[in-house]
Amino acid sequence: MKPLAAVVLGVFAVGLAGSASAQDDNIKKIVGKWEVVKSGGDLPAGTTIQFTDKGELIATIKVDAETATIKGTYKIDKERLVVTVTVGDMKIEETATITELTDAKLVIKDKDGKVDELKRK
Helix, strand or coil: CCCHHHHHHHHCCECCCCCHHHHHHHHHHHCEEEEEEEECCCCCCCCEEEECCCCEEEEEEEECCEEEEEEEEEEEECCEEEEEEEECCEEEEEEEEEEEECCCEEEEECCCCCEEEEEEC
């Protein structure tokens, strides 16, 4: 099993595709609490991520018996969502693509092509 710190490094990066109006729709759609249901990347199944309407995020990650809560910020920039978190003394900024975003489903593809599927809680 990957150490918790390695998982945290891979957790945060999401991107959105579309025009300005589609971008606005995606900003509204991403707000809420999501749970990883299929893990293909660094997000373990059961991880929850809450995106607020103020550009903040809170993730709860469980690896084995350990649980970590990570707080950070996100912003949507054209076809991507840039996420920034601080873990210990490390500031981490990542970007990944959202391949699907509906009212109930969020599919994230990281820079290595690994895909995680989340459902709205």
